[in-house]
Amino acid sequence: MNRLVNFYNEREHYLLGWGFILILMLAWETLPRLVALPRGLTLFFTTPTRVVEAFYHLIVENKIQHHLYVSSIEFLFGLALAIGVGLPLGLIAGRSKIIDAMVDPYVTVLNATPRLIFLPLFILWFGIGMWSKVVIVFIGAVFPLLINTQEGVKNVDQVLVNVVRSFGANEWQVMKTVVLPNSVPYIIAGLRLAIGRAVLGVVVGEFFGASEGLGYMIASAATNYKVDVVFVGVAIFMGLSLALTLWVKKLETRLSRWRPEDTKAF
Amino acid sequence: MELRAFYQEHYRAILGTVSVLAFIVIWESLLTFVIPLNPFFFTKPSLIAVAFKEQVIHGALWRDLAVSSRAFLWGFSLAILFGIPIGAFMGWRKRAEYTLDPFLTALYASPLVALAPLMIVVFGVGLLAKAMLVFLLSVFPFIFNTFAGVRSTDRLLINVVRSFGGKEKDLYLKVIFPSTLPYIAAGARIALGRGLVGIIVGEFYAASEGIGFAISRFGDTYKLPEMFAGILVLMIGAVVMTEGMRKLEALLAPWKMSQESQ
Numbered sequence: 001m002n003r004l005v006n007f008y009n010e011r012e013h014y015l016l017g018w019g020f021i022l023i024l025m026l027a028w029e030t031l032p033r034l035v036a037l038p039r040g041l042t043l044f045f046t047t048p049t050r051v052v053e054a055f056y057h058l059i060v061e062n063k064i065q066h067h068l069y070v071s072s073i074e075f076l077f078g079l080a081l082a083i084g085v086g087l088p089l090g091l092i093a094g095r096s097k098i099i100d101a102m103v104d105p106y107v108t109v110l111n112a113t114p115r116l117i118f119l120p121l122f123i124l125w126f127g128i129g130m131w132s133k134v135v136i137v138f139i140g141a142v143f144p145l146l147i148n149t150q151e152g153v154k155n156v157d158q159v160l161v162n163v164v165r166s167f168g169a170n171e172w173q174v175m176k177t178v179v180l181p182n183s184v185p186y187i188i189a190g191l192r193l194a195i196g197r198a199v200l201g202v203v204v205g206e207f208f209g210a211s212e213g214l215g216y217m218i219a220s221a222a223t224n225y226k227v228d229v230v231f232v233g234v235a236i237f238m239g240l241s242l243a244l245t246l247w248v249k250k251l252e253t254r255l256s257r258w259r260p261e262d263t264k265a266f
Numbered sequence: 267m268e269l270r271a272f273y274q275e276h277y278r279a280i281l282g283t284v285s286v287l288a289f290i291v292i293w294e295s296l297l298t299f300v301i302p303l304n305p306f307f308f309t310k311p312s313l314i315a316v317a318f319k320e321q322v323i324h325g326a327l328w329r330d331l332a333v334s335s336r337a338f339l340w341g342f343s344l345a346i347l348f349g350i351p352i353g354a355f356m357g358w359r360k361r362a363e364y365t366l367d368p369f370l371t372a373l374y375a376s377p378l379v380a381l382a383p384l385m386i387v388v389f390g391v392g393l394l395a396k397a398m399l400v401f402l403l404s405v406f407p408f409i410f411n412t413f414a415g416v417r418s419t420d421r422l423l424i425n426v427v428r429s430f431g432g433k434e435k436d437l438y439l440k441v442i443f444p445s446t447l448p449y450i451a452a453g454a455r456i457a458l459g460r461g462l463v464g465i466i467v468g469e470f471y472a473a474s475e476g477i478g479f480a481i482s483r484f485g486d487t488y489k490l491p492e493m494f495a496g497i498l499v500l501m502i503g504a505v506v507m508t509e510g511m512r513k514l515e516a517l518l519a520p521w522k523m524s525q526e527s528q
Contacts, residue, residue, distance in 0.1 A: 012361075012364060013364050016361060016364035016365040017364055017365060017367060017368035017369070018368065019365075020365045020366065020368075020369055021368060021369050021372075024369070044384075044387070044388050097277075098277075098281060101277060101278040101280075101281035101282055101285075102281050102282065102284070102285035103285075104278065104282055105282045105283075105285065105286050106285075106286075108505070109501055109505055112459070112501075112504045112505045112507075112508040112509075113462075113497075113500060113501045113504040113505070114459060114462045114463045114466055114504065116463055116466050116467065116470075117466055117478070117481060117497055117500055117501075118497070119470065119482075120470075120481055120482045120484075120485030120486070120493065121485060121493065121497075123485065124307070124485055124488075124490075125307070196375075196377070199377045200377050200379060200463065203377050203379055203380045204379060204382075204463075204467050204470075207382065207383065207467070207470070207471055208470055208471070208482075215380070218380055218383055218384075219383045219471075221383075222383030222384045222386075222387045223383070223387065225387070227384065230381075230383065230384050233380060234376075234380045234381060237376060237377050237380050238372065238375075238376035238377075241375050241376045241377060242372060242375055242376065245375050
């Protein structure tokens with residue numbers, strides 16, 4: 001008995017957390033077996049086992065692979081574009097006061113506005129194919145990256161910059177040896193936010209005027225009352241977001257390993 | 267010399283204004299003198315200004331804005347009503363934190379907007395579905411920021427109140443609530459952005475009125491100046507609300523400005 005209590009106390013954190021999720025799942029699964037749901041509700045109801053079943057069927061019948069592929073390509077293209085634009089622009093805006101002041105109004109306004117509002121415009125300009133989604137992913141993900149990079153550059157230790165300068169470094173060398181390494185934690189934090197925005201862009205972009213992709217799969221399943229397929233899509237997005245978030249956190253610890261412990265937190 | 271000092275002091279505002287004005291002038295003159303304007307594909311600032319005046323004065327857009335705001339306010343109020351108590355409970359009771367944290371973190375990290383089509387199918391086209399969507403997206407910043415705020419309450423202050431014979435109620439009202447308030451305000455700013463996403467997605471997807479619907483309808487009918495006017499209205503609203511939240515944050519916690527949580 002005592003050992004059991006010890007076992008519980010040591011792992012209380014995990015036991016309670018996972019136990020709660022497990023109980024919720026079980027309740028979800030058994031609810032329709034315990035009480036007869038009203039007919040209107042059964043139409044929208046599904047259980048975890050049925051979701052898993054639907055997932056299995058979709059894979060076996062090769063119905064989901066293409067959607068997954070399209071969504072991934074859009075996500076990767078858009079995010080790569082956002083990194084390619086946001087990172088350099090953030091570095092420049094962080095180093096130059098003049099450019100910072102000139103870019104600031106656009107960044108403030110666009111960052112406060114949900115960029116999804118441009119979706120109808122992008123569909124008009126780039127069509128209902130892949131490119132309108134790539135652009136919406138890009139414009140969603142670029143601002144967190146830009147803002148965080150700029151913040152990291154601004155917070156660089158001026159003494160270090162002066163030391164490197166005194167030894168005759170040019171702007172590029174200052175950037176490489178001091179500014180960039182110092183901004184890494186900020187950039188990674190920006191990347192984490194950017195991934196969230198990018199996934200949002202993929203999902204919503206594919207809801208409207210698309211004919212392929214996971215978002216399209218969810219939207220068309222919902223209109224056809226295939227609730228289990230909706231949850232398959234939602235679960236995939238959830239899993240991918242969680243995996244990417246964990247990966248970025250790993251990346252963060254890997255890239256700031258050289259940093260003394262007390263400066264890691266910011 | 268005085269001019270120089272003036273520039274030094276206000277260079278940010280001056281350069282910002284110059285760059286926005288330059289952008290508008292270049293946009294306008296490019297489409298007037300260089301490239302012939304294709305009205306089905308692009309538009310220019312002068313036409314947007316006319317459409318903006320039209321929309322704002324004759325008020326079709328006001329009605330859409332009112333419809334959207336109502337759904338937004340319902341969802342946002344519900345998020346406050348549920349989010350803050352849940353967060354406070356998690357921050358104050360360790361076991362509650364252990365139990366709820368993994369589940370809620372997983373939900374917070376995942377794009378719940380993917381549930382939008384289902385919500386609209388279940389709750390119908392209208393206020394309820396949109397309000398639920400806003401609630402679902404904006405409740406998590408409230409939960410987690412309240413949680414962080416309660417957790418970071420100064421233990422010393424709590425002990426002081428206890429030593430002077432304060433009751434549980436005093437603890438909540440005199441220590442925990444005031445020290446959590448700035449966190450909640452910061453959460454509200456994040457929740458605002460997410461809530462706006464909820465409204466827009468809900469209205470793009472299926473709606474018959476509202477600002478998101480208006481914008482997508484203008485897009486479908488190739489009324490580009492009107493569409494840009496709608497986007498402009500939404501932008502102004504979003505900036506005003508975000509900056510308002512920032513001001514509120516500074517007011518509630520002047521000692522920790524510019525510290526981003528999340």
